Amino acid sequence: GGGDRGGGGAPQDDDGWQRGKSLPVDLLKTGEGKTDDQKKVQRHTTEDLLSMRMSFLGAPLTWGSEDEPGPPEHCRWSAETRVAEIDAYHKKARMGGDAAPRGRKGKQPVETAPPLEDCKPLQVNEGTRWKAKVFDKTAAAAAAAGEDEKEQESDDEILKKALLILNKLSLTKFDKLSDAFIDTGIGLRESTLHGAVGLIVKKAQDEPHFSAMYAGLCLKLARTPLPLEEGSTKKGKKFKKMLLERCQEEFEQDTATKIQLAIEGVEDKEEREQKAALVKKHYLSHMRFIGELYKGDLISIKIILFCLPALLEGETFSATEEKKDAEAEEEDDGADSDDEVDEEKVECFAKLMTTIGSSLEQQSEAMRSVGKADAAEKLAGCWDTVEVMAGQRKLGRDGHHHRVSNRIKFMLQDLIETRSKGWVTRRKEETAKTIAQIHKEAAKEEARAARRSQSSNSLRRMHSSGDVRNLDRGGGGDSRRGSAVSKPSVDADGFVEVKKVSGGGFHRSMSMGNFPSG
Secondary structure (H helix, E strand, O other): OOOEHHHOOOOOOOOOOOOOOOOEOOOOOOOOOOOHHHHHOOOOOHHHHHHHHHOOOOOOOOOOOOOOOOOOHHHOOOOOOHHHHHHHHHOOOOOOOOOOOOOOOOOOOOOOOOOHHHOOOOOOOOOOOOOOHHHOHHHHHHHHHOHHHHHHOOHHHHHHHHHHHHHHOOOOOHHHHHHHHHHOOOOOOHHHHHHHHHHHHHHHHHOHHHHHHHHHHHHHHHHOOOHHHOOOOOOOHHHHHHHHHHHHHHHHOOHHHHHHHHOOOOOOHHHHHHHHHHHHHHHHHHHHHHHHHHHOOOOOHHHHHHHHHHHHHOOOOOOOHHHHHHHHHHHHHOOOOEEEOOHHHHHHHHHHHHHHHHHHHHHHHHHHHOOOOHHHHHHHHHHHHHHHHOOOOOOOOOOOEEEOOHHHHHHHHHHHHHHHOOOOOOOOOOOOOOHHHHHHHHHHHHHHHHHHHHHHHHHHHHHHHHHHHHHHHOOOOOOOOOOOOOOOEEOOOOOEEOOOOOOOOOOOOOOOOOOOOO
């Protein structure tokens, strides 16, 4: 054999190459070796091995059979220049080096792996192992079949895939995931579309901060032609109808009834309170979602103006005949009475108006300018009732005085103040943000913190320099000169009053021993 790589000079053992030793550059040739057994070994050079391998690099005569179809068409390399490309690639210069550790201090790593001959081959489970989609016959057949495979899927499978995508939906990946949500097949049948509408409404109730995003998803679905609507002249009409029906169904549900159903069978008091609070939260979130749908032109102003008085009066669309008869009797009496209202519905009114107040008033005024004053009059009637509840007026137009708690009264006062200030809220309402917006706000906060820190350091230096000037004005004399501190006095209420120093405050020269005594 030849010399060692890199000129290491480590001798070769009789037992052959050992791990961690230097490898020779030139292998033994046929007939060479120290023993007779080594000389008998038939050896081949690297060039011989590569040339033999090159003879098998041509494209196979057949790519598969009936039992084994072989790789897909786009994976087959049957170009005429195949052998030439492989030959040119293996002739390129390659980087090499000795893998043996050299010159390292400390203990050498101990090999703990068992010998290769003692290792059992890995058992491959064809049923559970990962397979590439291009080699998966089922996936290839599904891709070739196109929409036929989706039509064979059950409603539960389609809605399960749709829910998985909804759980990942965010403003950053809205375009990509919303397209994937539509492509799950929710528009193939009415049942799947109805289930998808229910999923969106449920997610909007659970995540009120993302109400605008889910309203945007509804707007995209309304503008996308679905397979279910083939042949229809108006795209999105069926989806809008299902969405409005579901929103109306949620709006008309009585909160007290839902709470009773939620806490039924629950004995723990804390758990009952949590379930009741969750039902109220969902109803408030639903009002916010309805407002976002109105801002996206998915709900008309006519429906909104039908909802607002119902929320203020604590009623729904499905008011019973008994309640109507009771109202008729009260009108016949004509007496001023204190009406108790559903405060939870009034809170929903405040949440809804906070979301759509500005857009609603602008649209109602625009309709008034073209001669349609009904919307503006209905809205003015709602504000009249709000002012009575907030305590700014004694009686409403109907002659009734609506009694509410102080919490609702102050909430409505804040709503009136927000309206008077052009619908600018005191606190910025949290909404969903993209990652870029979060990074931008974080950078602004860091800049503000740096400015505050710089300003604080400047004030500290100015204060310190002011003390030095006070020492200079003292002329090196006694700092007590021209100043007098009186004893602290206690007033009738027991508060201690300490008078200020007449000389302009304490100086650095006033140590604990230099304070003037009374």
